[in-house]
Amino acid sequence: MRKSIVVMALLASGLAAAQTNTTVTFQNVLKLALDRGTDVANQKTALATAQTDLKAKTEDPSTLILPLTQAQQSVKLETLKLDFVKLQVAQNVLNAYLNVLEAQENLNVLKAQLDLDQMNLDIAKAKLATKNATQLDVSKAQNTFNSSQQDHKNAQANFPVLKEKLDAFTGGALANTFTVSEPQLKVTSYTLSDLLKNAESKLPTLLQNNHSVTIAQMNVQFSDNDYTPRSTLDSAKATLETSQRALASQRTSTQSSIKDAYQNVSSTQERIKVSQEDLNNAQATLKQDQARYKNGTIARYQLRQSEVAALKAEQTYLQARDSYLKAVAALAVASGTDTLNTLGGPQ
Numbered sequence: 001m002r003k004s005i006v007v008m009a010l011l012a013s014g015l016a017a018a019q020t021n022t023t024v025t026f027q028n029v030l031k032l033a034l035d036r037g038t039d040v041a042n043q044k045t046a047l048a049t050a051q052t053d054l055k056a057k058t059e060d061p062s063t064l065i066l067p068l069t070q071a072q073q074s075v076k077l078e079t080l081k082l083d084f085v086k087l088q089v090a091q092n093v094l095n096a097y098l099n100v101l102e103a104q105e106n107l108n109v110l111k112a113q114l115d116l117d118q119m120n121l122d123i124a125k126a127k128l129a130t131k132n133a134t135q136l137d138v139s140k141a142q143n144t145f146n147s148s149q150q151d152h153k154n155a156q157a158n159f160p161v162l163k164e165k166l167d168a169f170t171g172g173a174l175a176n177t178f179t180v181s182e183p184q185l186k187v188t189s190y191t192l193s194d195l196l197k198n199a200e201s202k203l204p205t206l207l208q209n210n211h212s213v214t215i216a217q218m219n220v221q222f223s224d225n226d227y228t229p230r231s232t233l234d235s236a237k238a239t240l241e242t243s244q245r246a247l248a249s250q251r252t253s254t255q256s257s258i259k260d261a262y263q264n265v266s267s268t269q270e271r272i273k274v275s276q277e278d279l280n281n282a283q284a285t286l287k288q289d290q291a292r293y294k295n296g297t298i299a300r301y302q303l304r305q306s307e308v309a310a311l312k313a314e315q316t317y318l319q320a321r322d323s324y325l326k327a328v329a330a331l332a333v334a335s336g337t338d339t340l341n342t343l344g345g346p347q
Contacts, residue, residue, distance in 0.1 A: 021177050021178065021179060022174075022175040022177065022178045022179070023178065023179050023180070023181055024174060024175075024178050024179075024180055024181070025180075025181055025183065025184070026093070026094065026097050026180070026183035026184075026185070027183070027184075027342075029093055029097055029166065029169070029170060029174070029180075030089075030090055030093050030094075030342060032169075032170035032171070032173045032174070033089055033093045033169040033170050034086060034089060036170055036171040036173060037089055037169060037170075037171070039085050039088070039089055040082070040085055040086060040089060043078070043081055043082045043085045044082060046078050046081070047075070047078040047079060047081075047082055049078075050071070050074040050075045050077075050078045051075055053071050053074065054071040054072060054074065054075050057071045058071075065218070066215070066218060066219075066222070069214070069215065069218065070215065073211040073214070073215075076207065076211075077204060077207055077208055077211065080202070080203075080204050080207055081204045083202075083336075083343075084202075084203070084204050084333075084336060086343055087332050087333050087336070087338060087342075087343070088333055089169070090329065090332070090338075090340065090342040090343060091329040091330065091332065091333050092169065093166070093169050094183070094325060094326065094329050094340070094342070095326055095329070096162070096165050096166040096169060097166055097180060097183065098183075098322040098325065098326060099162050099165070099166075100159075100162045100163055100166050100180050101180050101181075101182060101183075101318070101322065102315075102318065102319060102322060103155065103158065103159050103162050104159070104179060104180060105314075105315050105318055106155055106315065107152070107155050107156065107159060108311065109308075109311050109312055109315050110148065110151055110152040110155050111152060112307070112308050112311050113148050113151075113152075113308055114145070114148045114149055114152050115304075116301075116304050116305065116308050117141070117144050117145040117148045117149075118145055119300075119301055119304060120141050120144065120145070120301065121138070121141040121142055121144075121145045123141075123301060124137050124138045124140075124141040124142075125138055125141075163178070166180075182318075182321075183325065185325060185340050185341060185342065186341050187325075187328055187339060187340060187341070188338075188339055188340075188341055190335075190337060190339060192258070192259065192262050195258050195262065195331070195335040195337055196255055196258055196259075196335075198335065198336070198337055199254055199255075199258060199335050199336055199337075200251075202335065202336025202337060203254060203335070203336040205250055205254070206247075206250055206251065206254060209243070209246055209247040209250045210247060212243040212246065212247070213240070213243045213244055213247055215243075216236065216239045216240035216242075216243040216244075217240060219236040219239065219240070220233065220236045220237055220240050222236075223236045254334075257334045258331070258334050258335050260334075261327070261330050261331040261334040261335070262331060264327045264330065264331075265324070265327045265328055265331055267327075268320065268323045268324040268326075268327045269324060271320045271323065271324075272317070272320045272321055272324055274320075275313075275316045275317040275319075275320040276317060276320075278313050278316060278317070279310075279313040279314060279316070279317045281313075282306075282309050282310040282312075282313035282314075283310055283313070285306055285309070285310075286306045286307060286309070286310045289302065289303050289306040290303065290306075325340070328340050329342075
């Protein structure tokens with residue numbers, strides 16, 4: 001495979017002023033996004049506010065059990081939300097990063113196709129000059145070249161836009177001109193049953209619903225006595241039933257989302273296998289054509305066709321791998337588990 005899709009491990013550093021291009025890694029961009037992004041900063045503020053409120057209530061001897069419990073719940077919830085926001089940021093950054101990576105590779109493929117079409121046009125013109133082709137043949141070759149040229153121009157125009165979207169997550173901390181390397185991520189395997197079971201303690205929505213049930217249960221307990229009006233108890237019981245239904249509904253919805261995300265991961269894994277086979281075949285064909293060209297049994301144009309076909313197969317393989325990583329990131333957000341190890345392992 002060409003160097004452009006080989007997994008790279010190091011972030012280019014110490015670049016001299018004369019150098020105009022910097023290669024960045026996914027881990028580097030994610031760290032910048034987590035350190036400088038507004039979502040994480042806002043959630044840290046929310047957590048600090050909850051902690052301050054809990055401290056005040058804990059130190060106040062007049063604080064009743066219900067508001068104290070709610071303050072404790074708030075700290076737990078905001079703490080979990082911080083972990084979850086980080087997972088969401090990781091997913092968003094990964095998607096934007098892979099979009100840049102694919103666009104970067106697409107430019108290489110389109111340039112190779114453009115060069116091939118230019119060669120085809122030159123051949124058609126040369127044949128026309130020797131009356132071995134018609135003007136229609138030249139016109140068709142010209143139209144093909146023009147189309148490829150426009151595709152290349154469109155891709156060039158879109159590339160900076162995708163890079164700006166990625167840079168936005170870092171607050172503009174990336175270099176003015178940069179390229180990205182393929183991310184090195186060590187995916188952790190989880191069974192579906194483990195993800196479903198762990199979701200209860202890892203997803204803010206489920207924790208919040210559980211907290212609502214707990215508070216509702218406490219209200220029922222505090223209202224079930226001889227000195228509280230029966231209507232208050234009935235209202236507390238109705239609220240508890242509503243909270244329990246909401247929790248059950250959220251559990252069902254969450255389980256469905258996790259199952260769908262898990263299945264999507266499996267599907268993308270299969271697409272990787274198929275694209276790997278296609279790539280192997282394209283590379284084998286290229287190797288054969290290189291030998292045939294060396295032996296003089298095919299023309300340079302036919303060899304270039306095989307080279308471009310191999311490039312396109314590489315691109316399809318890269319896209320399949322990227323789709324898999326995006327699916328795993330989506331599973332992380334659906335389940336609350338850091339399946340990509342982007343944040344240092346399971347949360």
